Amino acid sequence: MHSHTPAEQSMVGMSVITLDDLSVANITTLLNKARYIDTHRREVAHTCDGRVLATLFYEPSTRTRLSFETAMLRLGGQVIGFAGAQLASVTKGESISDTLKTVSNYVDVVAIRHPKEGAALVAAEAASVPVINAGDGGHMHPTQTLADLATLQSRFGRVNDLTIGLCGDLTFGRTVHSLIETLCRFGNVRFILISPKELRTPQYVLNRINATPSCSYEEVSDLTSVIGDLDALYMTRVQKERFFNEDDYLRLRDTYILDEAKLALAKPDMAVLHPLPRVNEIAKDVDNDPRAAYFEQVKNGMLMRMALESSVLGDTLPGFDAFENKEVAA
Amino acid sequence: MEVTSIQDGIIIDHVPAGTALKVLDYLSINPASTKLALIMNTDSHRYGTKDIIKIEDPDTAIDLDVLGLVARSATVDVIHGGRIVDKMTPTLPERVVNVITCVNPRCVTTTEPGIDQVFYLDRTDGEAYRCRYCDEEAEF
Ligand SMILES: [Zn+2]
Numbered sequence: 031m032h033s034h035t036p037a038e039q040s041m042v043g044m045s046v047i048t049l050d051d052l053s054v055a056n057i058t059t060l061l062n063k064a065r066y067i068d069t070h071r072r073e074v075a076h077t078c079d080g081r082v083l084a085t086l087f088y089e090p091s092t093r094t095r096l097s098f099e100t101a102m103l104r105l106g107g108q109v110i111g112f113a114g115a116q117l118a119s120v121t122k123g124e125s126i127s128d129t130l131k132t133v134s135n136y137v138d139v140v141a142i143r144h145p146k147e148g149a150a151l152v153a154a155e156a157a158s159v160p161v162i163n164a165g166d167g168g169h170m171h172p173t174q175t176l177a178d179l180a181t182l183q184s185r186f187g188r189v190n191d192l193t194i195g196l197c198g199d200l201t202f203g204r205t206v207h208s209l210i211e212t213l214c215r216f217g218n219v220r221f222i223l224i225s226p227k228e229l230r231t232p233q234y235v236l237n238r239i240n241a242t243p244s245c246s247y248e249e250v251s252d253l254t255s256v257i258g259d260l261d262a263l264y265m266t267r268v269q270k271e272r273f274f275n276e277d278d279y280l281r282l283r284d285t286y287i288l289d290e291a292k293l294a295l296a297k298p299d300m301a302v303l304h305p306l307p308r309v310n311e312i313a314k315d316v317d318n319d320p321r322a323a324y325f326e327q328v329k330n331g332m333l334m335r336m337a338l339e340s341s342v343l344g345d346t347l348p349g350f351d352a353f354e355n356k357e358v359a360a
Numbered sequence: 361m362e363v364t365s366i367q368d369g370i371i372i373d374h375v376p377a378g379t380a381l382k383v384l385d386y387l388s389i390n391p392a393s394t395k396l397a398l399i400m401n402t403d404s405h406r407y408g409t410k411d412i413i414k415i416e417d418p419d420t421a422i423d424l425d426v427l428g429l430v431a432r433s434a435t436v437d438v439i440h441g442g443r444i445v446d447k448m449t450p451t452l453p454e455r456v457v458n459v460i461t462c463v464n465p466r467c468v469t470t471t472e473p474g475i476d477q478v479f480y481l482d483r484t485d486g487e488a489y490r491c492r493y494c495d496e497e498a499e500f
Pocket residue numbers: 148462463464467468469491492493494495496
């Protein structure tokens with residue numbers, strides 16, 4: 031008979047709006063579940079039989095929506111929802127609260143994407159079922175960070191005791207801030223922050239690192255000078271609209287493009303991450319390098335969403351208990 | 361500067377210089393219908409300059425939570441029969457509902473009808489009030 035561990039039990043019925051809603055123990059459980067799911071697809075294929083997920087996408091984000099939906103389908107559940115163009119006819123200008131009160135009657139769990147910051151919290155307060163934030167404006171996108179963590183976990187077997195380079199736009203990249211803050215909760219990470227001076231990491235994020243005794247950071251502007259030190263390199267897009275003039279953009283753009291020439295200076299087992307979609311910041315020739323981990327990140331995102339959806343529903347993964355106990359014993 | 365002292369009422373001292381009118385506004389004290397004296401931008405040992413608000417009305421009640429939001433350095437003297445009978449300092453409330461409005465145009469509170477404006481005290485980096493929904497820092 032399966033019994034929930036405290037870390038599992040505390041997730042049942044929970045809405046996940048920011049990663050602060052999850053304890054380090056919760057996140058560790060999700061990482062273990064994702065790893066289990068990856069190697070036991072058939073065993074978990076009926077975990078959520080009879081369940082229905084609603085994907086309420088008030089702005090289009092096809093990648094994220096497909097990931098949430100595939101996750102539920104692979105667990106045996108069903109999916110309903112709306113996205114983008116269908117929105118007006120579905121909600122007819124209705125408030126988020128009213129829509130969620132209605133949809134709660136139909137489904138067992140909701141994933142919501144909305145352009146307004148804080149929309150997922152409004153949804154969670156109105157809903158009678160768990161709500162997962164699939165991105166609320168530039169605010170939070172917790173499952174992206176879970177995908178990043180799962181990729182580090184799968185490459186290194188851990189998410190700390192690592193030197194992690196973050197490269198590109200460190201001012202506006204919310205995925206970077208969320209990843210840094212979450213890694214600080216695990217501790218023992220050395221951050222190398224690689225950006226032009228115009229796109230440095232905000233002070234509140236640096237304060238978060240400073241407040242974590244086991245973590246440290248270094249700010250540099252040259253990728254090639256530090257790439258050899260890194261266990262993982264997280265690339266982000268340097269967007270043209272962040273620059274005041276074209277010259278600055280063109281000058282800086284190439285400095286922050288990762289190609290095979292730069293990769294030649296890196297450790298043989300360094301992992302390259304990117305939240306995708308990329309534009310030109312990772313050259314195509316890197317894709318075939320075994321260090322490229324960004325398409326794995328997409329898979330890990332789906333696995334973490336499977337772990338999260340089943341966890342908030344309280345649906346146990348058949349065989350996971352034994353797997354975890356074996357891990358502990360080993 | 362000489363300002364007649366009061367008999368029965370309240371003196372709010374150490375108000376940040378130049379903010380007395382805003383403080384009255386947040387405290388919902390109407391200067392048009394209240395017997396009060398304002399001393400603005402006067403010398404302060406502690407802060408260089410400060411404002412002082414003197415209210416002649418024994419029934420005046422000050423919401424110390426609200427005062428903490430807009431003037432956390434302020435002190436409150438309760439005056440009875442021309443003497444100070446009580447001294448109070450404002451508190452920093454953990455949660456503030458419908459006192460401040462979020463200034464972030466991307467915040468859900470700008471579009472969702474019937475929603476409370478809720479701010480929480482964030483101590484992670486000093487003491488700031490942040491919108492419960494978008495985490496934007498409050499502006500006063
Ligand atoms: Zn707000």
